[in-house]
Amino acid sequence: MTDQIVELQKITKEFIDGGVSHRVLDRIELLLNAGDTVALTGASGSGKSTLLNLIAGFERPNTGSLSLLSDDTSAWNDRHWSQFRKTSLGVVFQQFNLLTPLNVKDNIAFPLRLNGLNWDKWCEHLVQSLGLEGLLERHVDTLSGGQQQRVAIARSLAHKPKLLLADEPTGNLDQTASLEVMKLLCQLAGEHNTSILMVTHSLECADFMQRRWHLDNGQVHE
Numbered sequence: 001m002t003d004q005i006v007e008l009q010k011i012t013k014e015f016i017d018g019g020v021s022h023r024v025l026d027r028i029e030l031l032l033n034a035g036d037t038v039a040l041t042g043a044s045g046s047g048k049s050t051l052l053n054l055i056a057g058f059e060r061p062n063t064g065s066l067s068l069l070s071d072d073t074s075a076w077n078d079r080h081w082s083q084f085r086k087t088s089l090g091v092v093f094q095q096f097n098l099l100t101p102l103n104v105k106d107n108i109a110f111p112l113r114l115n116g117l118n119w120d121k122w123c124e125h126l127v128q129s130l131g132l133e134g135l136l137e138r139h140v141d142t143l144s145g146g147q148q149q150r151v152a153i154a155r156s157l158a159h160k161p162k163l164l165l166a167d168e169p170t171g172n173l174d175q176t177a178s179l180e181v182m183k184l185l186c187q188l189a190g191e192h193n194t195s196i197l198m199v200t201h202s203l204e205c206a207d208f209m210q211r212r213w214h215l216d217n218g219q220v221h222e
């Protein structure tokens with residue numbers, strides 16, 4: 001049986017702007033199975049971040065049903081959402097969101113600590129694959145953009161999440177570095193069958209994903 005990681009049924013999301021309701025997502029139907037990798041494209045303002053925020057539980061839909069790991073989230077409370085994010089979700093954003101008071105190793109170990117897990121062979125493998133061996137004791141704010149990006153990727157995968165949500169994960173890198181990081185991201189995520197939903201404006205980055213969802217006028221076209 002295929003593991004269903006994300007399923008949206010007739011999901012609608014509206015925002016009120018200046019007293020006027022604005023429908024960003026319009027009865028969307030989507031299915032993401034274990035190991036699927038999807039590039040999410042669409043014009044600025046088409047609702048890509050809104051879709052990621054719904055799946056991460058930072059926004060709630062107006063109507064429709066959202067299931068995560070084959071579980072209907074409509075009855076989830078804040079604790080249940082936190083548990084999902086802690087155990088099953090990895091995120092990597094353009095701005096890295098690293099913990100600047102901490103060094104590289106402690107940043108990567110952060111999701112492990114939240115889950116009561118220890119640094120293990122998988123972490124060593126992430127560190128070596130991403131070329132971070134010599135940087136573990138360095139404070140993250142002393143690293144280059146590309147190095148910080150690699151730390152963010154290692155951190156997002158350290159706890160072997162079922163789902164990785166990425167928003168322009170290589171947006172700050174030049175094209176060569178960006179494609180190299182994309183290759184590593186896909187390879188490492190694939191080792192534990194982590195599904196990826198990645199927002200990107202780059203066709204070259206989108207080509208690393210198996211599928212493409214394009215958001216336009218509240219609808220997703222595959």
Ligand SMILES: Nc1ncnc2c1ncn2[C@@H]1O[C@H](COP(=O)(O)OP(=O)(O)OP(=O)(O)O)[C@@H](O)[C@H]1O
Pocket residue numbers: 015016017024042043044045046047048049050051
């Ligand atoms: N909290 C909010 N309150 C009101 N409107 C919002 C809110 N969040 C998003 N929107 C609106 O929803 C629409 C979609 O925004 P969203 O950030 O999801 O687009 P996007 O496709 O990610 O854009 P970009 O590529 O520029 O990041 C926009 O019109 C935005 O103004």
